[in-house]
Amino acid sequence: MKVLLAAFLTLAAALVYAAPAAAADAYPTRTIRWIVPYPPGGTTDILARIMAQRLTEKLGQQVLVDNRPGAGNNIGTELATKSTPDGYTVFLVNPANAINATLYSNLNFNFLRDMAPVAGMVRVPNVMEVTMSLPVKSIPEFIAHVKANPGKVILASSGAGTSVHLSGELFMSMTGIKMTHVPYKGAGPAFPDLIGGQVHVMFDNMPSSIEFIKGGKLRALGVTTAKRSPQLPDVPTVAETVPGYEASAWFGMGAPKGTPADAVAKLNREINEALAEPKMIARMAELGGTSIAGTPADFWKIHTDETEKWAKVVKSSGAKVD
Numbered sequence: 001m002k003v004l005l006a007a008f009l010t011l012a013a014a015l016v017y018a019a020p021a022a023a024a025d026a027y028p029t030r031t032i033r034w035i036v037p038y039p040p041g042g043t044t045d046i047l048a049r050i051m052a053q054r055l056t057e058k059l060g061q062q063v064l065v066d067n068r069p070g071a072g073n074n075i076g077t078e079l080a081t082k083s084t085p086d087g088y089t090v091f092l093v094n095p096a097n098a099i100n101a102t103l104y105s106n107l108n109f110n111f112l113r114d115m116a117p118v119a120g121m122v123r124v125p126n127v128m129e130v131t132m133s134l135p136v137k138s139i140p141e142f143i144a145h146v147k148a149n150p151g152k153v154i155l156a157s158s159g160a161g162t163s164v165h166l167s168g169e170l171f172m173s174m175t176g177i178k179m180t181h182v183p184y185k186g187a188g189p190a191f192p193d194l195i196g197g198q199v200h201v202m203f204d205n206m207p208s209s210i211e212f213i214k215g216g217k218l219r220a221l222g223v224t225t226a227k228r229s230p231q232l233p234d235v236p237t238v239a240e241t242v243p244g245y246e247a248s249a250w251f252g253m254g255a256p257k258g259t260p261a262d263a264v265a266k267l268n269r270e271i272n273e274a275l276a277e278p279k280m281i282a283r284m285a286e287l288g289g290t291s292i293a294g295t296p297a298d299f300w301k302i303h304t305d306e307t308e309k310w311a312k313v314v315k316s317s318g319a320k321v322d
Contacts, residue, residue: 027087027263028061034253035083036092037076039069041188042158043205047122047251048092050283054274055267069185072096072161072321074107081114085256087263090118093254093299095163098307102314103161104321112304118253118264119271120292120299122284125248126167126203126224128238129213133197139221139241142201146177155179156199158187160321166310167203167224167247169317174242194218205249206231206288224248231288250292250306252299268296 052063068076080091157165184190222238224247
């Protein structure tokens with residue numbers, strides 16, 4: 001009898017300790033909503049959909065992209081920060097989340113306080129691209145054209161506070177030129193006007209622009225990274241004309257603060273594994289991206305460093321949104 005009781009107690013203890021592990025292995029048990037704070041067609045949407053499809057396959061549950069554009073990405077961000085932290089709502093973190101901390105004075109959230117890191121995904125160059133009707137074929141020609149037409153050249157962006165916007169602001173501050181900024185609710189809505197010539201230039205993320213450039217619908221004048229991009233090897237860097245100029249965009253996944261650690265760990269592991277797959281490496285390379293896979297802490301260091309970097313650009317440019 002004592003032997004049976006001892007065996008029972010041992011089994012019961014094993015079940016108790018196994019329960020958390022089983023629960024962790026079971027996650028997720030239903031659809032995960034991935035909030036993307038921009039409309040379809042832009043880089044954030046493209047990257048989220050590529051990764052969401054792969055995560056759906058790996059996790060056995062649908063990862064559903066939920067586009068929530070508006071207010072320079074703050075509508076989607078606020079929704080994410082105030083969502084239930086249960087592992088079933090995640091967020092596409094992007095440069096605007098670092099920039100907006102300084103650009104906006106009255107946000108209803110504090111991103112670093114209210115959001116937790118899950119995983120970094122990819123870093124991409126921005127591309128300085130112009131409408132084909134603009135009579136310039138190089139950055140020096142562009143600068144001269146703007147100086148000859150002060151205030152008449154229109155800078156489009158995917159929204160106030162995006163890396164697309166601030167890359168243009170950085171360019172203006174370093175060259176002494178002045179353009180008129182027109183923000184859109186994402187890169188997707190800006191493209192028809194840029195291609196049609198209603199606006200003239202945009203410093204867009206490469207993934208959403210590269211097909212328009214290769215298809216001859218837009219003219220690339222420069223890439224914003226310190227080195228030329230293998231995807232556009234004949235396009236010079238902006239820094240070749242404007243020494244010291246450098247900007248890039250980076251993307252990853254976050255979750256509301258308080259999301260269970262096991263959920264964060266599983267999503268981090270699955271994203272890192274996906275980014276190491278040859279097909280994913282090739283797809284990201286086609287878009288001009290390089291992996292920034294790593295731990296949640298690794299991703300948050302990128303975010304905090306970028307927050308400090310862009311705060312200086314916002315302050316020097318005088319850009320501000322109430």
